[in-house]
Amino acid sequence: MSKEIGITSKKNEDFSEWYTQVVLKAHLADYAPVKGLIVLRPYGYSIWESLKLSLDQKLKATGHENGFLPVLIPESLLSKESDHFAGFTPEVFWVTHSGETEIGDRLALRPTSEALAYSMYSKWIKSWRDLPVKINFWNTALRAEIKATKPFLRTSEFLWQEGHTVHTTREEAEKEVIEILEMYKKTVEEELAIPVITGRKSDKEKFVGAVYTTTMESIMPDGKALQMGTSHFLGQNFSKPFDVKFLDKQNVETFAWQTSWGVSWRLIGALIMIHGDDKGLVLPPRVAPIQTVIVPIYYSPSDMKLVLDKATEIKEILAKHNLRVHIDSRDEVTPGYKFHDWEMKGVPLRIEIGPKDIAKGKMVLVRRDSLKKSDLPFVDTENGIINMLNDIQQTLFENAKSLLREKTKHVTDFEIFKTEMEKGAFLHSPWCGKQECEETIKETTGADIRVIPFDAKNSDSKCIICNNASTTTAIFARSY
Incomplete structure (x- = not known):
């Protein structure tokens, strides 16, 4: 990869190299010492936090709770559902020793949590009064990806959330499957500005152990599909081997009905590919760590206080509307360097302010999606900035829909x-x-x-x- 400052590959000429440069040079992530692993940098993690917050609020509003599961799973437990276990075996990392001592039952580093979660559910659920159980886990999963690795898309460890629910009836479980898929779709389309197609997987492509899998899929600019999230109806395929059952209202012992579902940081990969351009990232305002960056422009000490005071005033006005605003007051680099830096990092809107602008009672706005410049009077700061951010969000979604239609x-x-x-x-x-x-x-x-x-x-x-x-x-x- 090029060590030059800025993105040196063209998106439509070398898509793979362009993507890698954006990930690294926009400070989203970097390669870890172990092949197949990446380190998520603060700027990239902030995007994940935005998605996490949005989904977390939706899940809690619909009665889901968060829990935590350990990363080690005994092989004997994984093998209880043989078809499910066989589907993950080629990707499993195994722990075989504790220090120098060989352990008896090998321990898998969690490829997914069905076996672990349901072994616990069988202890917690006794009666219909205990249901439904709707728990979500924000954690990592580990699946061996050694050859065709790509940051956010194929890595051996990845951030995700996985939900595991238990219900008294098939109807209630199937309703959960669809409601979660719609929640995912709403989040991806409204927050990430990426249109998706929802439906079912074929039996060949469904989640191992599921009765059926629902999915949302999107097309990337290079013409490849990306699975954006899945929601599975598990039926009783796991409740029977893991003994997840309950006494119903007639005091009859019944096996429960279950679902599982999840999305991962793969969504960040989709975000990069769909919206990015030859200058780097282009972030939708709703998930951008910085929605608006203010670049003060001054060339003398006498102008500096005037410009920085105005920049601070604008930031405080926007902060009242919970907008994420940053003033780039670095003195060691030029305004032009700052422009290119923030363009590469995809900040949706840039505000430029200099002494002449202040004298004219206006600021210069530069949209990241189109790079178009416009003037905005200071008196219109609130409505002008908010409306422009909303327009950028909608424009990115419309552009992505055009790509979907084209492909x-x-x-x-x-x-x-x-x-x-x-x-x-x-x-x-x-x-x-x-x-x-x-x-x-x-x-x-x-x-x-x-x-x-x-x-x-x-x-x-x-x-x-x-x-x-x-x-x-x-x-x-x-x-x-």
């Missing part, structure tokens, strides 16, 4: 399918529902079924592979 195509011919997939796209195509055809597409093109949209309708078209009657229209894509 989405309806294809019924397999030769055209192969050609379009090489370009990178979401391809809506008829599918018969058979796994053999799904696997043929994967082997031939590298694409899999990302999502079967909830509103997908069967058409008169034949399956794109076998030419038998289709049962639905699925969205295929290559993915990260």
Whole structure:
């Protein structure tokens, strides 16, 4: 990667290198000494905190509580649900020794928490009065990613939240699955300004151990799909092996119905790819660590106090509206350096103030999304800044929707399918529902079924592979 200041790769020429430079040079994260791991820097962690706060408030408002689980899971416990365990085995990190002493039952570094959570739930749940149980865990998961690593997208340890709920009825559990998916969609679209498509995974692509998996998917500028979050209906597939049961109102012992769901810091990766440009990050105001940066411009001591006092005044006005504002008062760098620095870090709005601006009773505003400049009278500070930030948020979402439309195509011919997939796209195509055809597409093109949209309708078209009657229209894509 280039050590030069600023982003040296073009987004549309070397997407992978551009992405890596943005992550490192915008101070989001850095590589850790262990391959596959990254260190999240304060600027990147602040974005995660914004997402965490938003989701946490929504979850608590709907009756969910936060808990904590340890990172070590005994192998004997993981193997209770054999299909689930087998699905994670290739990615599991194992602890085999305590100091120099070999331990008996190997300990897995948590790849996911179903086994651990449900072994505890079986102790806590005895009666229908104990239900529902709706616990969310903000933690990390560890899954061995050694070869194709990429910051935020594929790392061996990642930040996420995983919810695990228990219910008395199937209907209540299935309602939970959809409500969580809608909560995720609202957060991603309204906070990150990224449109998503929601629906179900195919049986081949569903979460191991689930009855079915619902998902939200988005398309990146390079034409690859990114799974943005999932919500799983587990049925009784875990309650039976882990003995999660309760006495119902008729005093009959019944196995409970369960769900699990989660999103990870992969959302930050999507944010970078969708909105970033050749200058670096472009952050939606609602998740930006700094929403507005004020750059005071002065060239003499006599001007400095005048300009800094006005900058402080503007900051205090905006802070009353809970806006995150920073005054860049560094003297060791030029205003031009500051402009490029904050553009690379994606701050949504820059305010420039100099003595001449103060004399004219106005400030200069520079939008990060379009880099357009405009003047704003000081008397219009509150409404002007707030309205512009709202407009930037909406514009980024509209631009992302345009990308989704541009990268989405309806294809019924397999030769055209192969050609379009090489370009990178979401391809809506008829599918018969058979796994053999799904696997043929994967082997031939590298694409899999990302999502079967909830509103997908069967058409008169034949399956794109076998030419038998289709049962639905699925969205295929290559993915990260």
